[in-house]
Amino acid sequence: MAEKKSDVLQGTLDLMVLKTLHAMGPLHGFGIARRIEQLSKDVLQLNEGTVYTSLLRLQQQGWIDSKWGTSENNRKARFYSITRKGTRQLELETENWERIAAVIGRVLRLERQG
């Protein structure tokens, strides 16, 4: 099973985390991991620990913020939320990603036809 999942592309995890926070509002690490799991429908294999590395990276860039709060089942948890700078960055990255994806898509289609 495990072999069929693709490893998360370097750098794309940050983008996914940002998008998740943008779409869902403040979330804790476990929630983010669940959301990504849900959306990727088991296509992507993820060591959930790496989400935290990504969170720290984003936080050090000032793209997300964190606050301690209480989770739905009354546990103390750290909630992450996207900042204004993060939103701008997300737009930029999304654009970037789409452009690259489009190019790669075109190249791959070309291959198939040729």
Place this chain on the structure above:
Amino acid sequence: MRWLRLWAAKAMGLLTGKRLNREFEAEIESHLQLLTERYLRQGMSRAEADTAARRQFGNVAVLQEKQRAQWSFASPAEWFGDIRFGLRMMRKKPWSNAAVVLALALGIGMNVAVFSFVNALLLRPPEGVTAMGSLLEIWLHSRTSTGVQSYMPFTYPDYAYYRDQSRALEGVLAFDGDGAPTIWNRSGQGQVIQGQLVSGNYFSLLGVHAILGRTISSGDDQTVSPHPVVVLSHSFWQHELGSDPGIVGRTLVLNGAAFSVIGVAPPGFAGLLVGSAPDFWAPLTLQEQFTHDKERLTNRHGYWLIVAGRMRPGIDARNVRAEMHVLAHQLELNYPDSNKDMDAMVYPATLVPGPYREYVSAFTGLLLAVFALVLAIACTNAASLLLARATGRTREMAIRSALGAGRARLIRQMLVESLLLSAIAGLAGVILAWWFARLLLELKPATLPIALEVPLDWRVLLFALLVSVATGILFGLVPALRSAAVNAAPVLKEETQSAGLRKSRLRSLLLIGEIAACVVLLAGATLCVRSLMHANTIDPGFDTQHIAVATLDPGTLGYSPEKVDAFYRQLMGRVQALPGVTAASYVNHLPLGTSREATSASRHIGQDPDRIRVDVFRVDPGYFSTMGIALLSGRDFTQRESDSPEAGVVIVNEMLARKLWPAQNSVGKRIALGGEKATSEVIGVVKSGKYRTLGEGPVAVVFRGTLPPARTLVIRTSADARPLLDEVRRTVQVVDPMMAATGTQTIEEYMSLPLFPARTTGLLLGASGILAVTLTAIGLFGVIAYVVSQRTHEIGVRMALGAQPTDVLKIVMRQGMYVTSIGLCIGLVGAFGAARLLAPLLYGIGVNDPVTLIGVAAGVMAVAMLACYVPARRAMRVDPAVALRYE
């Protein structure tokens, strides 16, 4: 900008690290719990759920490690841990580490010592001078000759012209490069002190201000009625005058004339010339009081002034150079007689005068190269030791990497260990360097009037630091890369270690290089030592024992010629009466010293194509018998002949006799000496000797009478001359309390001057050679011993299968000798090349002296065999039963 924010975050992390760690752990903990709960809900058992949660989360330790790395710099605590671990590793093998540190310390120490001389001579600016950067030295340069002889100091008229005409230079200063030995009348007793004559603008252009009173001004230094004033050096004021605060305005009697003290120079200031440390400075225009030469200020042929100028703001050296060429050309046109083909050269001002700097740098550069090679050998030793050790630590590295240490982390750990070694060695090296430098200064003949400061200042310490770090990285990097490239899985699974072929090949290469370097060094060292031994046996043409010498100059006291003669007559009478004295005489200066007088000689007056250059010595009767110079034919001077300028008699050496009158008896022949209107009669021929340097070819020499006031007294004794020295000093003061003899010494001590260059080089290179051999032997021994210990199992098997101990010996020896032979061949080729660099320093042996090369090769081979034999013996005694059980 981004890295800045990251750094800021890391800096924040430094402050809040502990809290961040705690919070992060809590976060992970709750995440894991949530995951576990989910699996429990799916119906797993508690244990299963735990495992599944951990699997899904990934390696917690690695994550924490990464996280920490991200919010911190490599933390000081981590470095500290590395260092502590390194120290612990060092304590585990104290002896081999001590050996490495000692070898490196010697290598670093020698390099730092040599560099401290480079610094003292070439890098250090003169102390106390603020305007050094804008100072330029100017030298006269004769276009018709080459080498160091083509550069000349200035004459006073030339100096005055440059000083008054230059526009690019704000001012031009001059000082007497030779110094002025002066007799100071210290309450009735004569004491010789050193003065320096300087131009009136000297202190102001250098930016040196008196700490007491004032410095010499242009007003003091007028050509017409100059002021008899002196500025004292700080150390003279301190040591001889007890730091008298009221010294300004007082009078010193120098050379029999009164000078008033106008100021004291700042501490440390010793002028612009390396090696000179004047006790006082006096105006240039007072030179007659010190040199007894009336003409010097007008003489266009007397070259005695070292000249430097300060550039105007906005002017650079190129402008000055151009202007100096123009001025030189103007002088050439105005005074073709003296200034024809005379150019002016410009150098940045340093303690060593410009024209000599390249020789000094070439010599010190050679020494640095030699000791860099020694250090390289020490490095190879350390590297091969660490390599061997790295093999032993493969398991440790494998475990570390399995626990999550990255490659960079492992390299860092290993480098910290090697840097620790080199840091300790560097520290010890600086101490050794301080000691070496003192030792080298001790070698300087006491009579050489040179005061050299060799401070361990920041430049030297920086050099030591750089060398130590470079050394540590150099010998640590290869082993570090090697051990970091460990592949954990196979190492951890397998117990036996295969002796990696690649590793042993690298070690062999290191060894080959080491042996080659050792051969080069040893060949160079042996050449120098042999030449030194040779120099000691060179016959200087006079006896080198049972002779005492002393230098006297009553001329400095301004005595009339009659008074000078009376003094010398009285002194001679008393000296000859001293117990143990068998003969005594005077000479103007001894051969092989720093003074020289020369003229030309031929058979006829006027133009003679056979005119040859001859050196001149002026002697009193009895000089030849006192010095043990054989009179081959004819007779010695009489006292009357030697006193009278019109005597018209000379004695020649064998070389001159053979040149002018080949195959004839030259006694009774007439000789025409340069510039003289009448010929002189040759009354005797003496055996040739050495006159300028020990290494010179035959030189033609004329001996004649009429000694100047400055003379050297030579005394022959029946036994050791040393006890006589004090008697001689006392006798001089008895005859005239105002007189003081300088350079009172035995002839053996005197000979240390001409032998100084060869002795110093010989000693330094000898030390480097011995060091190189010792280090190489240790290196070879260490590696072979290591190989033997690695092959114990194999040797055991061989012996169990019937190999004889001698077979084992052969196997081990073959491995060592193979490496040695290759290194030897490469080294001999290198030695051929290196010997050419040494050629100018060698006396009487060829550059590619076969005896030396064969001897060195045999010696290295013998040492190598010994270094291999000891471990090989151990291999022979391996008990097969024990060896096979061993693994």
